[in-house]
Amino acid sequence: MEKLKSIIENTDTNLGKAFDLFIQTLILISICLYSIETFPEYRDGTPLFNIIEYVIVGIFTLEYILRIIVATSRPGFIFSIWGLIDLFAILPTYLSFGIFDLRFLRIYRLLRVIRIFKFGRYTRALDGLKKAIISIKEELIVFGFATLFMIYVSAAGIFIFEHEAQPEHFKSIFHSLWWAVVTLTSVGYGDVYPITAGGRVFTFFILMIGLGIVSIPTGLLASALTNQNKNS
Amino acid sequence: MEKLKSIIENTDTNLGKAFDLFIQTLILISICLYSIETFPEYRDGTPLFNIIEYVIVGIFTLEYILRIIVATSRPGFIFSIWGLIDLFAILPTYLSFGIFDLRFLRIYRLLRVIRIFKFGRYTRALDGLKKAIISIKEELIVFGFATLFMIYVSAAGIFIFEHEAQPEHFKSIFHSLWWAVVTLTSVGYGDVYPITAGGRVFTFFILMIGLGIVSIPTGLLASALTNQNKNS
Amino acid sequence: MEKLKSIIENTDTNLGKAFDLFIQTLILISICLYSIETFPEYRDGTPLFNIIEYVIVGIFTLEYILRIIVATSRPGFIFSIWGLIDLFAILPTYLSFGIFDLRFLRIYRLLRVIRIFKFGRYTRALDGLKKAIISIKEELIVFGFATLFMIYVSAAGIFIFEHEAQPEHFKSIFHSLWWAVVTLTSVGYGDVYPITAGGRVFTFFILMIGLGIVSIPTGLLASALTNQNKNS
Amino acid sequence: MEKLKSIIENTDTNLGKAFDLFIQTLILISICLYSIETFPEYRDGTPLFNIIEYVIVGIFTLEYILRIIVATSRPGFIFSIWGLIDLFAILPTYLSFGIFDLRFLRIYRLLRVIRIFKFGRYTRALDGLKKAIISIKEELIVFGFATLFMIYVSAAGIFIFEHEAQPEHFKSIFHSLWWAVVTLTSVGYGDVYPITAGGRVFTFFILMIGLGIVSIPTGLLASALTNQNKNS
Numbered sequence: 001m002e003k004l005k006s007i008i009e010n011t012d013t014n015l016g017k018a019f020d021l022f023i024q025t026l027i028l029i030s031i032c033l034y035s036i037e038t039f040p041e042y043r044d045g046t047p048l049f050n051i052i053e054y055v056i057v058g059i060f061t062l063e064y065i066l067r068i069i070v071a072t073s074r075p076g077f078i079f080s081i082w083g084l085i086d087l088f089a090i091l092p093t094y095l096s097f098g099i100f101d102l103r104f105l106r107i108y109r110l111l112r113v114i115r116i117f118k119f120g121r122y123t124r125a126l127d128g129l130k131k132a133i134i135s136i137k138e139e140l141i142v143f144g145f146a147t148l149f150m151i152y153v154s155a156a157g158i159f160i161f162e163h164e165a166q167p168e169h170f171k172s173i174f175h176s177l178w179w180a181v182v183t184l185t186s187v188g189y190g191d192v193y194p195i196t197a198g199g200r201v202f203t204f205f206i207l208m209i210g211l212g213i214v215s216i217p218t219g220l221l222a223s224a225l226t227n228q229n230k231n232s
Numbered sequence: 233m234e235k236l237k238s239i240i241e242n243t244d245t246n247l248g249k250a251f252d253l254f255i256q257t258l259i260l261i262s263i264c265l266y267s268i269e270t271f272p273e274y275r276d277g278t279p280l281f282n283i284i285e286y287v288i289v290g291i292f293t294l295e296y297i298l299r300i301i302v303a304t305s306r307p308g309f310i311f312s313i314w315g316l317i318d319l320f321a322i323l324p325t326y327l328s329f330g331i332f333d334l335r336f337l338r339i340y341r342l343l344r345v346i347r348i349f350k351f352g353r354y355t356r357a358l359d360g361l362k363k364a365i366i367s368i369k370e371e372l373i374v375f376g377f378a379t380l381f382m383i384y385v386s387a388a389g390i391f392i393f394e395h396e397a398q399p400e401h402f403k404s405i406f407h408s409l410w411w412a413v414v415t416l417t418s419v420g421y422g423d424v425y426p427i428t429a430g431g432r433v434f435t436f437f438i439l440m441i442g443l444g445i446v447s448i449p450t451g452l453l454a455s456a457l458t459n460q461n462k463n464s
Numbered sequence: 465m466e467k468l469k470s471i472i473e474n475t476d477t478n479l480g481k482a483f484d485l486f487i488q489t490l491i492l493i494s495i496c497l498y499s500i501e502t503f504p505e506y507r508d509g510t511p512l513f514n515i516i517e518y519v520i521v522g523i524f525t526l527e528y529i530l531r532i533i534v535a536t537s538r539p540g541f542i543f544s545i546w547g548l549i550d551l552f553a554i555l556p557t558y559l560s561f562g563i564f565d566l567r568f569l570r571i572y573r574l575l576r577v578i579r580i581f582k583f584g585r586y587t588r589a590l591d592g593l594k595k596a597i598i599s600i601k602e603e604l605i606v607f608g609f610a611t612l613f614m615i616y617v618s619a620a621g622i623f624i625f626e627h628e629a630q631p632e633h634f635k636s637i638f639h640s641l642w643w644a645v646v647t648l649t650s651v652g653y654g655d656v657y658p659i660t661a662g663g664r665v666f667t668f669f670i671l672m673i674g675l676g677i678v679s680i681p682t683g684l685l686a687s688a689l690t691n692q693n694k695n696s
Numbered sequence: 697m698e699k700l701k702s703i704i705e706n707t708d709t710n711l712g713k714a715f716d717l718f719i720q721t722l723i724l725i726s727i728c729l730y731s732i733e734t735f736p737e738y739r740d741g742t743p744l745f746n747i748i749e750y751v752i753v754g755i756f757t758l759e760y761i762l763r764i765i766v767a768t769s770r771p772g773f774i775f776s777i778w779g780l781i782d783l784f785a786i787l788p789t790y791l792s793f794g795i796f797d798l799r800f801l802r803i804y805r806l807l808r809v810i811r812i813f814k815f816g817r818y819t820r821a822l823d824g825l826k827k828a829i830i831s832i833k834e835e836l837i838v839f840g841f842a843t844l845f846m847i848y849v850s851a852a853g854i855f856i857f858e859h860e861a862q863p864e865h866f867k868s869i870f871h872s873l874w875w876a877v878v879t880l881t882s883v884g885y886g887d888v889y890p891i892t893a894g895g896r897v898f899t900f901f902i903l904m905i906g907l908g909i910v911s912i913p914t915g916l917l918a919s920a921l922t923n924q925n926k927n928s
Contacts, residue, residue, distance in 0.1 A: 038868040190422035190886035212453035221908035422654035444685035654886035676917035
């Protein structure tokens with residue numbers, strides 16, 4: 001029992017490493033399959049794909065049960081983030097058994113993508129992301145609100161300037177929010193842009209102030225992640 | 233009187249916190265209503281929306297009067313930024329009473345968005361923004377002028393190269409300014425772009441020098457805001 | 465003579481400050497006029513505009529002569545950057561006198577935009593730009609070459625992948641350079657973009673490596689300018 | 697022999713400098729020719745271009761042989777990066793002799809672009825790039841995986857939201873990856889963008905988290921390159 005625990009939860013022993021590598025390979029195969037099945041021609045699955053899928057889900061189920069068995073605190077594991085991810089990684093396939101309507105089947109199948117988060121257990125970066133977010137929680141909240149404030153003010157402003165000139169693109173403030181997000185992150189798809197002189201001058205001012213504010217949460221996250229990596 | 237003052241102006245007591253939370257909730261409801269009313273189907277308001285609006289304006293008016301009464305210096309409060317925001321948050325609704333032409337009514341209604349700035353009283357970030365701007369005032373002026381200079385030079389240059397090839401997009405330097413802003417902030421909507429070889433080579437040089445200069449005011453603001461947050 | 469020199473070249477005295485302010489106002493008026501004249505309806509000038517233009521050029525000519533007279537080293541001033549800018553600021557108007565063909569006249573008139581660089585004498589930022597460029601000259605050359613290298617490699621690569629699928633947009637490597645510049649600065653107008661799978665995978669790798677490299681000269685310039693401002 | 701070695705491998709002597717400059721000039725001419733030959737009208741080469749090409753390849757072959765002769769360890773040079781680049785810089789031309797089918801000839805000719813990497817021997821920046829990548833190898837791997845993870849999650853998410861509304865643009869997850877790359881690098885060509893409300897809200901969250909994560913490898917590379925340059 002102790003040995004099983006060390007194999008499943010640690011990577012100190014060779015068997016532990018092999019177990020992790022085995023699970024990681026299965027996740028990768030499963031994600032590849034998932035991606036291929038999004039092609040229109042494979043959308044309903046093929047017999048081969050289904051067999052592989054069922055085998056993998058079977059192994060994942062076994063892994064989930066084993067992890068529950070060896071866990072120090074069983075409810076603690078089941079309701080931890082990793083426990084829930086392990087559960088939701090296998091659930092869609094089991095749920096799809098009970099459904100015969102193909103359309104719903106597809107939606108359940110799509111949820112299998114949650115499986116990629118199983119990788120998170122092995123990635124220092126995702127684990128680091130959680131810690132980084134906690135370490136700058138307060139700043140993130142303050143500047144997160146400032147970003148939302150800035151995006152709302154931009155959307156409301158551009159709505160006032162543009163909704164008469166382009167009623168189809170700036171139909172309401174909710175529609176204008178899309179423009180605000182795309183512009184303030186400097187993505188600029190070009191699907192919506194101001195055409196009136198007032199709207200353009202407003203965009204200039206918003207860009208001068210807004211780019212600075214919107215880049216702060218992003219910059220905070222990037223610097224927190226980099227610092228963390230340096231220290232560990 | 234002293235107690236009233238402490239409820240309205242401070243958040244030390246439970247009553248003070250409750251008062252702030254109450255006002256914040258009203259602002260949020262008011263902003264949600266404002267946003268929904270920008271949908272074409274709700275643009276003229278509905279009876280329900282109007283009633284909620286009048287109740288909120290009534291409470292805001294009461295809040296404004298109370299703030300004047302308890303203020304240490306009454307003219308000081310009335311002409312402070314927060315005093316003016318409180319006034320302009322209720323004014324559009326009162327002004328709209330005297331107007332029967334629907335079109336003008338709508339424009340007055342749009343001004344109610346000023347209400348969102350009432351949030352500023354509770355947001356450390358907006359308060360920090362003001363302090364951050366003051367702390368880097370001199371640099372902002374110098375690099376703000378450099379940015380304007382860069383944008384003008386870009387617009388004048390692209391006008392010379394492109395106004396014959398694309399007279400509709402680069403009609404005058406004022407029209408070219410829009411291209412300069414969108415390009416130097418790297419938003420790049422794609423509504424205007426150079427098509428001549430000369431214009432493209434010019435764009436290359438402008439991007440190499442300009443991105444660096446235009447990003448300075450934005451970067452200064454971001455770093456000033458982050459530093460401030462760290463110190464406080 | 466000494467007094468004239470101090471008025472023209474320094475800003476210590478009130479008269480010196482007034483002289484500078486006077487010249488700056490004239491530059492501003494001149495640039496505004498220049499911008500308005502780019503509107504199609506004013507492109508050939510109006511009598512009023514021409515009169516203002518001639519008066520300003522007259523004063524600029526007087527200023528230029530005075531600056532030559534009071535200069536410590538006359539050839540030194542004439543061939544300095546500011547001396548040449550002062551000369552080229554008035555030259556187009558004098559040259560346009562000898563030309564009766566309207567089209568050429570317009571081109572000469574366009575050169576008047578050089579006048580904006582007269583502002584540079586008064587802007588610390590532009591003066592700082594020169595010093596900043598000198599202080600990071602070596603890095604700029606190394607990373608400038610790396611940027612050109614990166615842009616060329618991107619253009620050559622995308623040409624190989626895309627010129628058969630989109631012969632009109634990726635006609636030659638020179639045409640592909642435009643795509644490379646717009647993509648690596650993350651402007652992304654959307655006038656040219658890869659459509660083949662190979663081109664898109666190549667773009668992914670180019671963006672991962674290239675954004676980092678291309679941002680270095682820009683970042684160096686920005687940090688050099690900011691440091692300089694802090695020290696002075 | 698010793699003298700020949702010093703001329704070819706070092707730049708201490710005047711002859712060594714002259715040799716390097718000579719080779720660099722030939723690379724530049726060769727790259728210019730290569731670029732011009734990508735124009736449709738020159739795509740099959742012209743007699744003049746072919747003669748210059750053969751002369752340059754002859755000299756590069758001689759250079760390659762000389763470098764092998766003077767190398768301290770001959771196999772060590774042949775299988776070094778620079779040795780392979782020197783070989784692949786001349787190979788396409790030799791291979792093209794045996795081919796009479798014009799289409800294949802063109803593909804072989806395109807491979808000549810590898811010649812530009814011969815410049816790498818003389819550029820500190822490219823040499824620095826290699827060292828910089830090595831110095832931050834571990835961080836690059838961790839955040840490289842985090843970037844791939846982020847891009848995959850974005851693509852899978854947008855596929856779920858958009859593939860019914862825009863089946864031609866979000867045909868499968870592989871097609872959606874292109875959107876994820878273009879959006880998370882904030883290039884935003886505008887060829888694909890979400891149109892459903894769900895997809896747009898998802899894009900907002902992805903941009904807020906993703907811009908920070910995707911910019912880390914790029915930022916790491918930029919800072920490693922800049923630090924290196926400062927120290928050397």
